[in-house]
Amino acid sequence: MKVKVIFYGVLREEMGMSEMVVDLGKSSASLGDLISHLESQHPRLKNWLKDVAFAVEDRIVGRSELLREGVEVALLPPVSGG
Amino acid sequence: MEKRISEEPLRLETLLGEAEDPSTGAWVAFQGTVRNENEGKPVIAVTYEAYLPLAEKRLRDLEKEVVLKFGVRSCRILHRIGRLRVGETSVVILVGSRHRKEAFEALMFAIEELKRKVPIWKKEHYKGGESQFVNGTPLKGEEKGR
Numbered sequence: 001m002k003v004k005v006i007f008y009g010v011l012r013e014e015m016g017m018s019e020m021v022v023d024l025g026k027s028s029a030s031l032g033d034l035i036s037h038l039e040s041q042h043p044r045l046k047n048w049l050k051d052v053a054f055a056v057e058d059r060i061v062g063r064s065e066l067l068r069e070g071v072e073v074a075l076l077p078p079v080s081g082g
Numbered sequence: 083m084e085k086r087i088s089e090e091p092l093r094l095e096t097l098l099g100e101a102e103d104p105s106t107g108a109w110v111a112f113q114g115t116v117r118n119e120n121e122g123k124p125v126i127a128v129t130y131e132a133y134l135p136l137a138e139k140r141l142r143d144l145e146k147e148v149v150l151k152f153g154v155r156s157c158r159i160l161h162r163i164g165r166l167r168v169g170e171t172s173v174v175i176l177v178g179s180r181h182r183k184e185a186f187e188a189l190m191f192a193i194e195e196l197k198r199k200v201p202i203w204k205k206e207h208y209k210g211g212e213s214q215f216v217n218g219t220p221l222k223g224e225e226k227g228r
Contacts (some may be wrong), residue, residue: 032110053220
């Protein structure tokens with residue numbers, strides 16, 4: 001299945017892009033699967049991932065969250081609003 | 083539903099203009115503006131960006147949390163995104179309460195929680211051309227049992 005990953009804040013600069021499509025290669029996958037994929041394919045990202053929150057629409061989601069085809073997962077680095 | 087986040091210039095006067103409630107005796111306000119330095123570096127502008135679906139929700143939830151937690155009558159929060167020059171306003175918060183003590187406490191809580199909980203990021207632009215994202219606070223999922 002393919003999902004879209006969207007980078008926010010400093011992650012966009014780290015990755016050199018604002019979004020990418022990830023093919024997880026199987027018909028059903030969890031956020032945990034996506035995270036493992038990102039860690040192995042993008043070592044730059046690996047150091048950030050422990051402090052990154054993952055969101056789908058208006059929810060923060062955990063590793064066990066099942067992803068559907070075409071979902072957009074937002075990667076939210078540590079925040080600095082206000 | 084009314085947006086809390088916009089690229090338009092923010093004015094505290096906007097919130098103050100709406101502030102009418104006969105049972106409110108104390109109005110306490112916060113206005114955050116872009117400062118011209120940070121950690122010794124000369125700042126000329128900042129760019130704020132937001133993950134809007136969650137940021138809007140968290141600002142609305144924070145307003146409700148403030149009212150419930152402190153027993154105040156109202157809490158309104160507005161945040162601006164985009165590129166802001168020194169002196170421009172990034173955030174305004176207005177709390178209305180029967181009495182002033184909880185109004186001050188509620189306002190303090192509101193700005194502190196906003197900085198921890200809302201997916202908004204600040205990038206500073208320095209004289210000389212460099213820019214850098216400010217170090218932030220890692221977000222958590224919905225917290226239970228508050």
